[in-house]
Amino acid sequence: MTLDRRLHAYREDLADKALQGQVTAARFVVGDPASIAVPVVGLRPKPDAAGGIDTELLHGEDVVVFDRAAGWAWVQAKSDGYVGYLPESALTDVMEPLTHHVIVPRTFLYPGPDLRFPVSAVFSMGSRIAVIGEAETRGTRYFLLSDGRAVVAAHCLPLGTYATDDYVAIAARFLETPYLWGGRSGFGIDCSGLVQLALQMTGRSAPRDSDMQASGLGDAIERSDLRRGDLVFWKGHAGIMSDDRTLLHANGHTMTVALEDFEAAVKRIGWLYEMPTGYRRPVA
Known part of the structure; x- marks a missing residue:
């Protein structure tokens, strides 16, 4: 079985010591703890500022650092396990007691x-x-x-307390926030980032990408059972039902977080992403 490189830190030259025996690498290391010292930073699949981002990390979030070279750090986020590269300058080794x-x-x-x-x-x-x-x-x-x-x-x-347990209400606070591929903040956010951050802000954990969410977040349900808070997935897209007829999602059509009639959204999205691939209800 090939491990998902998004969630497992391994390269030909270096790998997380926890993966020894599962992957082949020239060297295995125990990473060093660090945290994000800037408001928001992109996590990239390669150490290249000209390339796109996979996700973002926010101030105070913890990471494990496996490598530092040429101004870049290769890290794994503690919150969701995502692996990638970010500028070394975005990190601090001074681990303050966050409150x-x-x-x-x-x-x-x-x-x-x-x-x-x-x-x-x-x-x-x-x-x-x-x-x-x-x-x-x-x-x-x-x-x-x-x-x-x-x-x-x-x-x-x-930390550990939340304003509400209604993640739909949290997601709705991002209405009109600009769409950003890989975004996961109030400055710009993508479809799965909106799902993840809204759930996290009610104390629930969630994978980062839409395919990860579609394969194991909550319980599978039927389309006929859709209600407020349920998640809808396409190949490469995710949205939250604001009610049984309205989809709340960060999307490239409006380039914002927006509300859209669900049936109209299915028809509009279908030409690019085909029909929805599944429906899930996050665990309460």
């Missing part, structure tokens, strides 16, 4: 606790931060980070 995550589509970071300060960065929903204190300015409460920056406290919750 909170961002629960709104986007939030600003300021150099201090004041919304009138110039913005220093923007974080996406799902980003993880280490809060070391609090402050209040003109009635607005802020969380303080170790580097002195501040974020609006109402935009965050402690």
Whole structure:
């Protein structure tokens, strides 16, 4: 059996030591822990900035680093197991005790606790931060980070707690967000990224790509049973049922996250992706 290179770190010259005996490589190593130090970074199949991205990682997400060379790091994401290359500069080896995550589509970071300060960065929903204190300015409460920056406290919750268990409502907060191939953030997102991030923000885990989701996320159901929260899959596409007649999905037709009549979407998508390949209901 050939292991999926998206989810298993192995090359001819180097592989994850956990795969010893399963794959052939010149050398096996135990990776080093690190985390993402920038707001968002693309994870690529090759160490080439001119190439496309497979997915994105967000600030504070943990990775295992297997190799560093020529400014690139070969890593595996701890959250979903995805393997790829990212700029080494996007990583930090200083593993702060993360305390909170961002629960709104986007939030600003300021150099201090004041919304009138110039913005220093923007974080996406799902980003993880280490809060070391609090402050209040003109009635607005802020969380303080170790580097002195501040974020609006109402935009965050402690890790392990969630604003809602309704992942459809979470996905709907991304309406009109631009479509981005490989995107997984409030700045740009693709179809399976929307499914994964919405589920993650309710405490549910999900694979990254649509084929992975279609093969094992939740339980298979019939088309006639579709209801709010069910997932619809085509070969290369995924969407969430907003209700039994409406599809919510990031798509290349509108180039946004949009709502679309489900039957109309089936007809429109059919010429490129044929008919849906399956329907699944995530575990509650």
